[in-house]
Amino acid sequence: xxxxxxxxxxxxGLTRGSIYALIALGYTMVYGxxxxxxxxxxxxxxxxxxxxxxxxxxxTMMGLPSLAVIIIAAAAAIIYASAYGFTIEKIAYKxxxxxxxxxxxxxxxxxGMSLFLQNYVxxxxxxxxxxxxxxxxxxxxxxxxxxxWTSAELVIFITTVIVMILLTFLIKFTKIGKAMRATSQDKTxxxxxxxxxxxxxxxxxxxxxxxxxxxxxxxASHIGQINFYMGFIAGIKAFVAAVLGGIxxxxxxxxxxxxxxxxxxxxxxxxxxxxxxxxxxxxxxxILILRPSxxxxxxxxxxx
Amino acid sequence: MKLxxxxxxxxxxxxxxxxxxxxxxxxxxxxxxxxxSGDLASYGIPSVHxxxxxxxxxxxxxxxxxxxxxxxVEDDVCKPEVAGNTATKLVSDGVDVVMGHICSGATKSAMxxxxxxxxxxxxxxxxxxxxxxxxxxxxxxxxxxxDAVQAQLQVKFATNVLKVKKIAILHDKGDxxxxxxxxxxxxxxxxGVDVALFEGVTPGAVDYSAIVMKVRRVKxxxxxxxxxxxxxxxxxxxxxxxxxxxxFMGSDGVKDDTFIKVAGKYAEGVFATGPMDVSGNAMAIAxxxxxxxxYGSDPGAFFDAAYAATLALLNAVEKxxxxxxxxxxxxxxxxxxxxxxxxxxxxxxxxxxxxxxxxYRVENGVFVEQx
Numbered sequence: 001x002x003x004x005x006x007x008x009x010x011x012x013g014l015t016r017g018s019i020y021a022l023i024a025l026g027y028t029m030v031y032g033x034x035x036x037x038x039x040x041x042x043x044x045x046x047x048x049x050x051x052x053x054x055x056x057x058x059x060t061m062m063g064l065p066s067l068a069v070i071i072i073a074a075a076a077a078i079i080y081a082s083a084y085g086f087t088i089e090k091i092a093y094k095x096x097x098x099x100x101x102x103x104x105x106x107x108x109x110x111x112g113m114s115l116f117l118q119n120y121v122x123x124x125x126x127x128x129x130x131x132x133x134x135x136x137x138x139x140x141x142x143x144x145x146x147x148x149w150t151s152a153e154l155v156i157f158i159t160t161v162i163v164m165i166l167l168t169f170l171i172k173f174t175k176i177g178k179a180m181r182a183t184s185q186d187k188t189x190x191x192x193x194x195x196x197x198x199x200x201x202x203x204x205x206x207x208x209x210x211x212x213x214x215x216x217x218x219x220a221s222h223i224g225q226i227n228f229y230m231g232f233i234a235g236i237k238a239f240v241a242a243v244l245g246g247i248x249x250x251x252x253x254x255x256x257x258x259x260x261x262x263x264x265x266x267x268x269x270x271x272x273x274x275x276x277x278x279x280x281x282x283x284x285x286x287i288l289i290l291r292p293s294x295x296x297x298x299x300x301x302x303x304x
Numbered sequence: 305m306k307l308x309x310x311x312x313x314x315x316x317x318x319x320x321x322x323x324x325x326x327x328x329x330x331x332x333x334x335x336x337x338x339x340x341s342g343d344l345a346s347y348g349i350p351s352v353h354x355x356x357x358x359x360x361x362x363x364x365x366x367x368x369x370x371x372x373x374x375x376x377v378e379d380d381v382c383k384p385e386v387a388g389n390t391a392t393k394l395v396s397d398g399v400d401v402v403m404g405h406i407c408s409g410a411t412k413s414a415m416x417x418x419x420x421x422x423x424x425x426x427x428x429x430x431x432x433x434x435x436x437x438x439x440x441x442x443x444x445x446x447x448x449x450x451d452a453v454q455a456q457l458q459v460k461f462a463t464n465v466l467k468v469k470k471i472a473i474l475h476d477k478g479d480x481x482x483x484x485x486x487x488x489x490x491x492x493x494x495x496g497v498d499v500a501l502f503e504g505v506t507p508g509a510v511d512y513s514a515i516v517m518k519v520r521r522v523k524x525x526x527x528x529x530x531x532x533x534x535x536x537x538x539x540x541x542x543x544x545x546x547x548x549x550x551x552f553m554g555s556d557g558v559k560d561d562t563f564i565k566v567a568g569k570y571a572e573g574v575f576a577t578g579p580m581d582v583s584g585n586a587m588a589i590a591x592x593x594x595x596x597x598x599y600g601s602d603p604g605a606f607f608d609a610a611y612a613a614t615l616a617l618l619n620a621v622e623k624x625x626x627x628x629x630x631x632x633x634x635x636x637x638x639x640x641x642x643x644x645x646x647x648x649x650x651x652x653x654x655x656x657x658x659x660x661x662x663x664y665r666v667e668n669g670v671f672v673e674q675x
Contacts, residue, residue, distance in 0.1 A: 005521050012513030019510045127345045129534050131566045147547040153513075219510060224541045225534065225566045229343060233508045268514035274477065274504045 008148060009269035010262070015153040017261025018160040019222075022215035023238035024245070024253040025163055026208035029171075032248035033184045033204045035103065039110040040088055041212055042235020043117035044081050046228065048213030049220040050125060052077040053132055060133065070135040070217075077213040085209025088113055089202055097201075114235075121228040128227065135221040152222040159218055163211055164254050170207070171250065180204060184248075244284055246297025255295055260284075331374040332367070332621060334359065334614070335399035337390050337414065338406030338429075339382035344532065346562050348406045350603050351428050351610035352377055355403055357594050358614040368622050380414070382407040384479075391417040399423060400627040401617045403610065408432035409479035415441045422629040424636070426617055428609035431556065432483050436653040443629070445636060445654035447613040447645060448606070451480075454555045454577045454661050455487035458528065459495050461575070461663045461674070466551060468525035472501035474515065474539065476531030484555050485530030492528070500524055507535050516542050524550060532557040536574075537567035544570045551575065556661075560605050564669055571666045579645075580662045581673045582608055588644035609659075612643030616650075 023045055030038045056073040064072070092109045136152040171177040182190040183200045191197045219234070220226045237260065245256025260280060267279045287295065336355045339348035359373045367373055376397050380387040387410035394402060395417060402418060402425040405411040411430040418425050419442070426445045427435075433450045435441050462468045471492060475485030482504060489499050500522040505515050516539065519527060527543075527550055529536050536558045543550060552574045554563075559578030564571045582588040591611050595603040617632075619641045624631035640649045648658040664671035 005517070008517040008520070009514055012511075012517050015513050016511045122341070127341050127343070129343070129537075129562055129566050131568055146545075150545050152545075223510065223538055224568075224570075225537060227343065227534075229508070234510050237510070265514040268503075269518055272503060273506070273515050273518075277506055 005269070009265045011149045011153070012269070013262035013265030014157060014258065015149070015222075015261070016265060017241075017258035018153075018157040019215070019219050019234070019257075020238050020241040020260055021160045021254040021257035022156065022163065022218065023212060023234055024242040024257045025160075025167060025250065026211040026215075027235075027239055028242040028245070028247055028250060028253040029167060029211075030204055030208045031242070032171075032250075033180050034093075034097075034201055035184075035248075036093065036106050037110060037239070037247075038205075038208070039107070039235070039239075040092075040113040040117060041208065042231030042238070043114050043121075044084055044088075044209045044231075045212040045216040045219075045234060046121065046226070046231035047084055047117065048077040048081040048209075048216030049132070049226045049230065050121060050216075051080040051213070052135075052217040052220065053130060053226060056133055056135060066135065066137055073135065074214065074217050077217050078210045081209045081213035081216070082206045084117075085205040085212075086202060089205040094198065094201075114232075118228055118232070125228065129225045130227065132220040132224055132226050134224065135217065150222075152218070156218050156222060159214060160254065163214065164250060167207070167211070168250050176200070176203060240281070240284055244287060244294055246291075246294025248298075249294070249296040252294055252296030259295075331372050332369070332401075332618070332627065333374050333376055333397070333399045334617065335394040335397075335402035335404065335423075335425075336375060336377045337380055337387070337394060337402060337404035339410070340377070340379040342381040342383075343534065344382040344407065346560060347429060347605055348379075348382070350605060350607035351403065351406060351613075353595055353599055353603060354428075354591070354607050354610035355614045357591065357598060358611060358618070361594075362618055368618050369625065373618060380405055380407075380410045382410055384409040384413040387411070387414040388417060390414065395421040395423065401425070401621065401632065403428070403613045403617060405430060406606070407480065408435065408483070411435060411444070412441075412479070415444050419443045424617070424629065424632055426613040426636075428613045429556075429606040432479055433487070434483075436655045439653075441654075443633075445616075445650050445656070447609045447616065447643070447648065447656045447659065448556075448579060449659055449661055450655060451484050451555070452487050452491075455484065455491045457577050457661050457663060458488055458553060458555070459491040459497070461577075462492070462526055462528075462553065463495050463497060465674070466526060468497060468551070470498040470500050470522070470524045471526045471528055472519045472522055472524040472550075473499060473503075473528045473530065474501075474519070475504050475529070476507045476535050477504035478507065478531065480557060481531030483530070484557070485528070488528050488530065505535065505539075507531070512539050512542055513546075515539070516546060516548070519543070519550070520546070520548055526551040526553060529554040529558065533560050533563035533566070537563055537571070540567055540574060541570045553577075556605075559664055559671055561671075564666055564671070571669075574666045575674075576664050576666075576671065577661050578664055578671070579606075579609060580660045582645055585644055585646060587642060591644050608644040612641075612645045612648060612656075615643050616641050616648065 052073045055076040059069045092113045096106050139151045179195045179200045241257035241260045242253045245252030378390045380390040391414035406429050408430040431451045433452045475481040554576040556578045559576040620632045620635035623635040645659045663674045
């Protein structure tokens with residue numbers, strides 16, 4: 001019985017952790033390349049979910065099979081969210097970068113963008129909660145386990161792992177990945193060596209936004225409802241997860257997110273959910289005292 | 305010449321001095337405050353519609369005390385930190401009486417400001433018991449029964465009809481939700497029901513697996529939820545997806561059509577307490593029809609209560625013969641007025657006499673009253 005309960009909580013934490021991770025990946029990648037905390041990331045996630053809902057509703061009305069619906073809706077959400085990521089970077093961050101503005105200005109610009117997008121969706125769509133269809137079908141082979149871990153949770157976890165592996169591969173082993181790492185180390189030097197730094201940064205934003213859109217669709221179809229405010233709390237938690245794992249590190253984001261998910265889940269299960277957030281953040285402070293740059297973060301030596 | 309000029313200036317000032325209160329007295333200013341945007345707009349918008357309809361009707365009949373009634377609508381997005389500003393704005397705009405606010409937390413933070421300004425407020429929906437029972441808010445009245453009434457009804461229904469022995473209580477840690485949950489805990493314990501779990505969850509969290517697992521571990525007959533519908537639909541959906549058929553009961557925060565819309569098929573069989581069905585009341589029928597004509601849709605939650613609150617306020621001002629605090633308060637607590645909720649008045653605490661709650665169950669996508 002007690003082992004069963006432990007495993008329930010373990011899987012509950014894994015779900016939560018995978019959800020945080022899916023959002024944290026985009027956060028940490030953008031930070032890794034241009035050292036900017038993109039607070040609008042949570043809103044991109046929300047916009048991804050809204051696009052997915054609109055497209056999915058239209059396609060379902062047209063009577064398409066569910067697999068086609070989820071693939072087309074996901075593709076549309078990724079394209080739409082990427083376009084937002086592209087535009088945000090061009091409007092809110094590039095002018096500041098060109099003007100050599102301090103990093104704090106870009107951060108404020110990011111917060112502004114986040115508020116703008118929230119309110120834009122509030123006005124353009126609705127302030128109400130909208131039902132989100134369960135796009136992920138209940139797999140038959142998974143049926144015996146679905147009382148512990150639903151198919152949707154399984155899909156979220158697997159997607160998180162795949163996205164993590166693809167992003168690591170992209171950054172470590174491809175040409176554009178090499179350019180991204182070079183840009184991250186030294187923008188001026190990279191551009192002297194013939195790397196189009198602006199294009200690399202735009203690409204980073206587009207990829208980051210695409211991961212957020214995937215997260216938006218999967219998570220919304222797991223929770224079953226969306227509204228304009230959903231990106232905020234999810235974004236904050238994902239940001240914490242990214243910091244915990246070592247911001248800038250792709251596997252770090254996933255590890256940080258899983259640790260945060262498990263901490264919350266076990267604390268809720270064995271002690272109380274009343275102080276779940278308090279405990280999660282105490283834990284964060286504890287880890288950051290021991291490892292100031294996060295679990296997998298590199299400590300940078302400042303040259304004076 | 306100089307003297308004439310002085311007299312002219314003086315008389316101008318005197319004129320301004322006299323005319324200012326004259327302008328203010330031209331209309332009766334009725335403030336409407338509540339959540340008109342944001343997550344909980346679906347609770348607040350119906351109250352604005354109700355006020356608009358009542359005011360339109362009364363103005364067409366010659367207004368109150370021969371003056372037209374003017375509406376001042378302010379949004380507090382259901383947040384206590386915003387409600388203070390909302391109240392200050394209404395007071396500085398010179399409101400005479402207020403219909404609102406919608407959420408209990410926001411109402412609490414606004415009442416102090418109204419009290420200092422000598423303004424009476426009637427809420428159609430703030431159900432926290434402290435608002436009337438603690439005596440801290442003498443200028444507060446409401447046209448909805450407070451939460452303790454709902455908790456007592458929940459216990460009665462759960463023990464007599466559902467025959468539960470063991471329950472779990474969850475809440476959203478908010479003023480309204482936690483208040484509901486604590487009352488439920490108190491009355492269920494008194495009734496001899498085992499409250500196996502009592503916990504708060506974080507509203508807006510991405511996932512409630514852990515708490516749902518915890519509920520499953522204690523195997524309750526019934527989960528009682530204290531809070532609003534967004535979290536309720538998330539928790540119910542997750543419970544059903546994890547193959548749990550435990551009964552689920554909420555209070556009027558759940559009895560909202562958005563809950564059924566969002567939770568869909570998972571909403572089936574969920575119990576919720578809510579204001580008594582007044583669909584047989586002639587005034588309620590007329591009000592509903594007026595709403596459909598004016599806004600092209602069915603009225604939402606708390607519409608009838610807001611309609612009643614507005615009528616009670618304006619009726620009291622008429623009976624009192626002025627907008628004086630003591631006179632209006634006396635009229636509210638002594639005069640009965642016909643409303644969509646029936647013939648109502650207010651007791652010494654400020655709670656309405658003549659209204660109540662029923663238990664509803666979701667059946668085929670609608671809330672059905674349980675006898």
